[in-house]
Amino acid sequence: MESFTNAIQSVPLNHYILLSAIIFTIGVIGVLLRRNAIIIFMSVELMLNAVNLLLTAFSVYRGDAAGQVFVFFIMALAAAEVAIGLAIIVMIYRNTNSLDINVLNRLKW
Amino acid sequence: MTTLIILSVLPLLLLYLGLFKANKTLLPVSVIGLLVGLGFAFAEWNANAQPIFSGMMLFDRFSVAFSSITILSTVLILLLSKGYFEKISSHVAEYYAIILFALAGIIVMVSFHNMVMLFIGIEIMSVSLYILAGIRKNDFASNEAALKYFLMGAFSTGFLLFGITLIYGASGSFNLEAIRNYVVESPREISPLFYTGLLLVIVGMCFKVGAAPFHFWTPDVYEGAPTLITTFMSTVVKTAGFAAFLRLFSACFATLSDFWAPVLLIITVLTLFIGNITALYQQSFKRMLAFSSISHAGYLLFAIVALGSASASSVFVYASAYSVASIIAFAALILVHRQSGSDSFDSFNGLASKNPFLAFTLTVAMLSLAGIPLTAGFVGKFFMFSEALNKYQIWLVVLAVVNAIISIFYYFRVIIAMYFRTTDRGEVAVPAYYTFVLGLSAIITIVIGVYPALISDLI
Numbered sequence: 001m002e003s004f005t006n007a008i009q010s011v012p013l014n015h016y017i018l019l020s021a022i023i024f025t026i027g028v029i030g031v032l033l034r035r036n037a038i039i040i041f042m043s044v045e046l047m048l049n050a051v052n053l054l055l056t057a058f059s060v061y062r063g064d065a066a067g068q069v070f071v072f073f074i075m076a077l078a079a080a081e082v083a084i085g086l087a088i089i090v091m092i093y094r095n096t097n098s099l100d101i102n103v104l105n106r107l108k109w
Numbered sequence: 110m111t112t113l114i115i116l117s118v119l120p121l122l123l124l125y126l127g128l129f130k131a132n133k134t135l136l137p138v139s140v141i142g143l144l145v146g147l148g149f150a151f152a153e154w155n156a157n158a159q160p161i162f163s164g165m166m167l168f169d170r171f172s173v174a175f176s177s178i179t180i181l182s183t184v185l186i187l188l189l190s191k192g193y194f195e196k197i198s199s200h201v202a203e204y205y206a207i208i209l210f211a212l213a214g215i216i217v218m219v220s221f222h223n224m225v226m227l228f229i230g231i232e233i234m235s236v237s238l239y240i241l242a243g244i245r246k247n248d249f250a251s252n253e254a255a256l257k258y259f260l261m262g263a264f265s266t267g268f269l270l271f272g273i274t275l276i277y278g279a280s281g282s283f284n285l286e287a288i289r290n291y292v293v294e295s296p297r298e299i300s301p302l303f304y305t306g307l308l309l310v311i312v313g314m315c316f317k318v319g320a321a322p323f324h325f326w327t328p329d330v331y332e333g334a335p336t337l338i339t340t341f342m343s344t345v346v347k348t349a350g351f352a353a354f355l356r357l358f359s360a361c362f363a364t365l366s367d368f369w370a371p372v373l374l375i376i377t378v379l380t381l382f383i384g385n386i387t388a389l390y391q392q393s394f395k396r397m398l399a400f401s402s403i404s405h406a407g408y409l410l411f412a413i414v415a416l417g418s419a420s421a422s423s424v425f426v427y428a429s430a431y432s433v434a435s436i437i438a439f440a441a442l443i444l445v446h447r448q449s450g451s452d453s454f455d456s457f458n459g460l461a462s463k464n465p466f467l468a469f470t471l472t473v474a475m476l477s478l479a480g481i482p483l484t485a486g487f488v489g490k491f492f493m494f495s496e497a498l499n500k501y502q503i504w505l506v507v508l509a510v511v512n513a514i515i516s517i518f519y520y521f522r523v524i525i526a527m528y529f530r531t532t533d534r535g536e537v538a539v540p541a542y543y544t545f546v547l548g549l550s551a552i553i554t555i556v557i558g559v560y561p562a563l564i565s566d567l568i
Contacts, residue, residue, distance in 0.1 A: 017278070024271055027267065031260070031264050037256065041263075044260070044263040044264055047264075048266075048270065051267070051271050054274050054278070055277065058274065058277055058278040066277075066283055067274075073225060077228075077232045081232075081236060084239050085239075085259055088256050089256070091252055091255070092252050092253075095247065095249060
């Protein structure tokens with residue numbers, strides 16, 4: 001465990017922050033630009049995982065377990081969201097035979 | 110705490126009742142359970158509450174007051190659900206259970222004392238609402254509302270989480286007290302990570318409460334979701350969102366107001382204008398109420414912009430007034446929609462001659478939403494504006510008053526349609542449950558409007 005912590009700490013904290021910010025931004029751009037509901041959904045998961053990575057890094061650097069416990073909460077709730085989200089997407093697909101969110105314009109934006 | 114336990118066990122009980130096909134008992138059991146939970150909430154009324162569960166939750170006066178108003182609104186909304194869900198599907202127990210699960214999440218949201226609980230509360234509530242928005246499985250509008258709400262909700266959760274993470278990285282704790290100590294002890298050495306995190310939390314929370322420019326999902330979701338669920342979202346959920354927003358900011362970031370107040374000020378002004386001006390152009394009553402809920406989010410943001418010791422009670426008064434009046438408006442909409450099959454303003458034509466009681470309560474609700482004196486809405490606006498005036502934000506109050514005047518136009522369109530237009534449609538059937546809810550809500554609106562001291566000094 002000690003060597004594991006040392007291995008994580010051998011990379012400067014700023015690099016973790018930058019990496020997470022980049023992954024998070026990729027997720028945000030994916031949500032804003034892609035039109036397929038499942039890809040948007042994957043981009044959201046990417047955002048959540050960027051957060052998980054950053055939390056773990058902070059947690060190791062501070063020697064505080066709270067951050068890693070929070071990661072478990074995020075994972076559990078992400079799983080719940082996947083269950084609900086895929087159900088909603090299947091429901092849409094049954095009614096429209098498409099996953100393109102451009103068909104969702106019956107209500108004006 | 111007992112309230113939260115009751116509200117978590119009650120939905121499980123309802124699911125069992127549904128399993129044993131006891132559909133007639135669902136409504137009485139959930140209303141009685143909620144009232145018991147409300148009683149336990151009152152019993153915890155205590156000025157010197159201490160954080161419990163290693164500082165995870167804090168059931169102080171603030172949380173008891175907001176738990177009570179959300180439970181009460183939920184009871185009123187559940188009474189409207191008599192005979193409503195049966196038309197959608199035969200699995201009625203699940204709908205009641207999911208609404209109560211959302212309410213349990215809301216209780217967590219208004220009682221958190223740790224960022225982890227804030228996140229969990231918001232997610233329990235949101236995940237339940239994603240399901241509720243889409244319960245009309247074959248109705249395209251309901252499908253679309255569910256997908257939009259889900260994608261936007263998950264997206265905003267990402268921002269909120271990234272913000273919480275950066276604040277954790279800077280301050281080293283999720284506990285609200287520890288974060289406040291970090292801010293207060295060395296105000297000059299606050300890490301830039303903390304400020305970035307704060308902005309991201311603002312973005313996440315503004316998404317959740319539907320403040321402009323993060324409001325664009327609100328009208329579609331409110332219009333597409335079944336009306337009863339829209340009622341729940343625009344009253345209980347909005348109240349809870351603002352309670353959580355206010356609790357977070359007054360507990361942690363009050364001393365940094367020079368940094369975030371200008372940001373929220375711009376958001377407030379944008380929200381007021383976008384909500385009110387777009388509402389003017391709507392032909393559908395339901396969509397008008399959706400935009401009006403955006404504009405009310407603007408008024409509620411006043412309390413956070415002008416953060417002070419009285420903020421909690423002014424949000425409480427405003428949210429109660431707004432919830433009660435919205436419940437009347439949506440109840441009337443459900444009844445009128447049943448008869449005419451349309452949400453437009455025209456379907457309210459001539460309501461006053463056929464259903465004087467329904468027209469009167471709806472008039473009281475519209476006056477309250479517009480903020481006319483002797484109704485609860487006026488008292489709420491008065492508290493909000495006077496607090497902003499104390500902070501010398503005079504031009505903000507001027508803009509808000511201009512917006513209040515704009516809002517009178519679209520609220521009065523309904524009243525004009527009801528009293529001055531004629532129609533050949535017959536009387537709208539008003540079931541006894543609806544009469545009770547409409548009457549009680551109208552009485553609450555007028556009583557708070559005449560004796561605001563009843564609830565304004567609670568917190």
